[in-house]
Amino acid sequence: MKFGVVVFPGSNCDTDAYHAIRDGLGAPVDYVWHQSKDVTGYDCLILPGGFAYGDYLRAGAIARFSPVMEAVEKFARAGGLVLGICNGFQVLLECGLLPGAMLKNESLQFRCMYVNLRVENNSTAFTNTLARGQVVSIPIAHGEGNYYADERTIEALEKKGRILFRYCDRDGHVTRESNPNGAALNIAGIISDDGNVAGMMPHPERAYQAVLGSADGLEVFRSIAAFISSRSAVVAVGGGRA
Amino acid sequence: MNCTAAIKVMLKKTVLDPQGAAVRGGLRSMGFDCVTDVRVGKSMEVSISGVSSIEEAARLADEMCRKLLANPVIEEYTFEVYES
Numbered sequence: 001m002k003f004g005v006v007v008f009p010g011s012n013c014d015t016d017a018y019h020a021i022r023d024g025l026g027a028p029v030d031y032v033w034h035q036s037k038d039v040t041g042y043d044c045l046i047l048p049g050g051f052a053y054g055d056y057l058r059a060g061a062i063a064r065f066s067p068v069m070e071a072v073e074k075f076a077r078a079g080g081l082v083l084g085i086c087n088g089f090q091v092l093l094e095c096g097l098l099p100g101a102m103l104k105n106e107s108l109q110f111r112c113m114y115v116n117l118r119v120e121n122n123s124t125a126f127t128n129t130l131a132r133g134q135v136v137s138i139p140i141a142h143g144e145g146n147y148y149a150d151e152r153t154i155e156a157l158e159k160k161g162r163i164l165f166r167y168c169d170r171d172g173h174v175t176r177e178s179n180p181n182g183a184a185l186n187i188a189g190i191i192s193d194d195g196n197v198a199g200m201m202p203h204p205e206r207a208y209q210a211v212l213g214s215a216d217g218l219e220v221f222r223s224i225a226a227f228i229s230s231r232s233a234v235v236a237v238g239g240g241r242a
Numbered sequence: 243m244n245c246t247a248a249i250k251v252m253l254k255k256t257v258l259d260p261q262g263a264a265v266r267g268g269l270r271s272m273g274f275d276c277v278t279d280v281r282v283g284k285s286m287e288v289s290i291s292g293v294s295s296i297e298e299a300a301r302l303a304d305e306m307c308r309k310l311l312a313n314p315v316i317e318e319y320t321f322e323v324y325e326s
Contacts, residue, residue: 058313065310094313101315103253106260148257148316182258 001228003029004042006072006088008063013049013085017205021046024208025221034066043228044081045072047088049141049203059102059144060090069095081125081224082197086142089189089199097197098190099157100149106182110143114213115180115202117165117188118172124191125227126198127164129219135172136165136216138202140180140188145201147183147190154184164189165200245290247303249321251312252283286311289326299323 003021007014014031021029032039034052039045052063063069069091076082076097084092092098105111114137119130130136149157157163165188169178179186181201189200204217253259259281266280288306293299300323312319 057311061310061313093315099315101313103257103316104260106258108260108264146258146260150315182260 001027001043001225001232002041003027003044003046003224004032004039005029005046005048006032006034006068007048008034008050008052008066008091010052010054010063011048011050011087013087013203013205016203017046017048017085020205020208020218021221024218025225027221027225032068034063034068037067037071039068039071039075039080042075042080044083044224045075047072047082047084047091048205049086049088052087052091055087055144058094059087060092060094063087063091064095073097076192076197079196081228083126083220083224084197084199085203085205086140086145086201089201090144092197092199098192098199099153100147100190102144103146103148103182104144105142105146105180110141111145111180112139112141113180114139115188116168116170116172116178117202118168118174120163120166121161121191123161124164124195124198124223126191126220126223128223128226130223133172135168135170136219137214138204138207138217139213140202141206142181142201145181145183145188147181147187147201149184157187157190158185160193162191162193163187164191164198165202243291243293243295244326245293245296245299245323246326247288247290247299247306247321247323249286249288249303249307249311249319250283251286251307251317251319252281253316254318257316283317290323296323296325
């Protein structure tokens, strides 16, 4: 299996994502420069955190028009896995691969801190090594993580199980106090209807080994690897029987 | 002809504006008790050349707003186009 970490001008969490995958997960990984139009051969693409194009106009607004994004969209529609982390999540929202938008944090503060997340759905390519209701500890670092969508969209996300993580307290209670940015329903991460594209504001690549403060983030990458392996395993068994 | 599109992008009225609230707080604490609300948006001036009419420039300005300058999920826009 192979991962690709897309690098936009202004991305700054690309090396952390690269190392989390290469050293934490132990999987092959490449950097993919934003001008590349070819993403063949990858099983999962990561859109990393940072300030692509300086967040000019709106976070992710200009990055979504980078040459690579056309390939990323085709890749996602063909079943490829895409994980947008922080700024990467913002890019996915701007290009419509995920619904909704990000507003400035309600406090107007840039919040850089560990948060607790409750796993809402563990039947996804990105959360299958975790348990539903499990509380994980992963850091955030953002000024615009206040997730917003209209009522109908929020309702649909909830009903269809498209919310991956919600900010919560240590015991898993989703409370106002545990919400670091004002996001609707304490939403920290969501997944697309077809399950291929996910976005999360917290940084799993900053929590991939205990010495960093938490190894909970590694589970996101392990889940992706498990999903990719099980997908190709099914194909292999079918081929073997013939 | 050369035109200028003066574009204003604001958060939709249904969207919370913490920046506006902070500015309102600042103005009121300065003594402007008369201020009841503040909303903060963006103002952009786009210079357009090589168009045959104001209407054409306006159409282009509208397209720019829809495609890039405003995020339709959270923002709305207005603009004025005039010959520069």
